[in-house]
Amino acid sequence: METWSRTVVLLLVITVTCSALINELPPGKEWPANNSVKQPFDDDPETTTILILSEKEPSNPIAEHLEVEGPEETIIDASLPVLRSTSPESRVDYTGAQIWKVSTQNTNVRGVIYRLRRRNLISTWGGNQSSIDILVKSNAVNNVTRVFKRERIPIEVVIEDLQQRINEENPPLDPNEVELQNRRGHRMTWKQYHRVEDIHGFMDYLAKTYPKIVSVNSIGKSYEGRDLKVLRISDGKPTNKAVFIDGGIHAREWISPATVTYFINQFAENFDVETDDIKNIDWYFLPVVNPDGYEHTHQSDRLWRKNKKPSRTTSRTCIGTDLNRNFGYRWGGKGSSGNPCSEIYRGSSAFSEPESKALSDFIKSSSANFTAYITYHSYGQYLLYPWGYDNAVPPDYKDLDELGNRMASAIRQTRGSSYQVGSSSGLLYPASGGSDDWAKGQGIRYSFTIELSDTGRYGFILPTSFIEPVARESLNGLRVLAAQVAKL
Template structure:
């Protein structure tokens, strides 16, 4: 039976209600889905409305993860015990793990400074990623082209890389891909950057992917938020943009800010909520950039892919309603090509299906918008969890995860090219 409260309260590890250091003593609990009744789910859904003490941020179909403030832990344990709910503590001190991770990341930045190439040894800044794609364009002037497509709220340049085979033919089909919608999901830009490297530097192996198709890629959508998460352990789990949304709260969920069924199911009108849809559709300059990209490419665009984490999902529309589009079988075929390829290569299982039916509602998201604008294939790809807080795969896992992700992306692209040949 679908547990609706997970769809409503995908809150994430918010920083809107905590100051620096308050993560000390926070614990993350894992609750088994099979041990919960509908009544208990409703009770917990009411409990986690108090974002100052509870953050629910996942349900993978088998278990849910909730971060709990130290002051609320006795009450929470009493609730679980009283309802005979099975649980385990999967992180005993979130603050401690965050400090350790940030120290490791600091050392890795010193050990692996940017020198014109991006490897998988560490996570890179948005500025370093921009420098990297510009360097690729300089090295491959006939195949790689950079375009500045806008600015973030804080003034960071948002740039796309267009990758071609260099034959100069115009009006090819297009695959549009982006990463970094949600600030804390560092593995997303890492996976997108790896895909860029494969298409550019390993061209011979992927020539078919570029014969009749160009790839247009925006590596980091939410540049301000992404940079903010790299300031300290106290900002690591910021999710939203950085444009003030009210006197008290900052940021909008850019993936609820698109003007297709904006601010409906799965989005919030509360400026302090993690899924805040914004004061109006396209209030965020970052969402406007993606919107304009979608429309500029919709006549040739065949697949839109936005990379997120976490959850092992390949999700397709609709996200605003619990219904399948008329062409859902085409979406499912392409998505399963990616999931099957990953399963065969690494034995990692991805669930493939309609966003609302399989996971949760998310009205105002970019995948619905692109699909409605004319992209016949449109996906949100949720990469696997990592690290003690699930949104934070350690640097040692980057190489494995980005290579695995590329297996799925390549397989989906090949299926799209087969289904939608150049006219």
């Protein structure tokens, strides 16, 4: 088990009385230095080559681009204004843009959606084997409506004005909540989506308040220089298993960091009275894997997905890599793009991005006994296990499926939310280079991607009233996993 430095403990200045059951953490080695571990890349020759998308229509364009949200940048019709702004001072305005749910049962729908995307009239949000959610740009609503009517493809308008929904998503706190923040000593409330500064401040607060069980360290820096802060909750027992949980890989998925910080708060504030299943685990939390992109969604473009590291094409610079296509297990395959302007751009090589590399460096070099890895995303209400890179499953998939279904049952019993369970590629679509595949490839027994609420009514723009209910039911699912880890 990884131990913690006496240096860190000496820096903590607030002393709090803790239960006698919580032992002092013994001194030990520092967390591994960032970039200290060489990463194993797949032997496939594609891992050393940037593959540019062909002009040929893919055989399954919906599956290939299913996770793309926001304006598509691969091909731009010069007659149409582009939603995304390049000015850091201005915000992207989605007034009049709509979200539609489209059935994929019609044989023509894949080709129609592909062609509309190529003309920069729509982009895709999410979906599954039976339907897909698309964003229709404001100046294209009439044209796209005519196309779907002509092709006799039924649609359901889920959001009539996307900007209005964005404006209503994250209202300011009332004065009573603000006053409570001041008394509490941190600004986290789970009644609002918070900025990175608030999240990191909350983590630091817990480390100062509960120094015998909580520690915080930066495992690296983002492209723009923000800390990648990991918080550990542990009673220091050398027999403990370890679980790593992250959120915020995709910038626009605000419910993910909110849920992960909810877990942190519950375990830290109530550790004395938690079950042995929780106490016998070293918990590692990285709430915001992509802090640059996350801040960008608060400041400029609510629907930004990638990180913020620029990449050059032959003609221009495009911003960002999809961090969940950048991990080094079967990197460069299905469901990822070699085009730097694509929303599912996989990066120039496996672990080319500082954020994904820092995460992998830490897990590989840690002496913690990592038995589970869970990464929280949104949306769709899915509990997914490997593999994502192709329609295949690992040898122990039955164990993963059984555990996943028990977790889904606990979630459903909380407030009735139904989560589908299955392999990423089988239940949804192939997506290579994902963090869950990589974690499983490292020998971490239980590796899951959890797509949080909802199923499409709000999509990525989930109102703050959902934060606590979603986090609470997710915590009950996490307790099932903890009980399983405790049995090993």
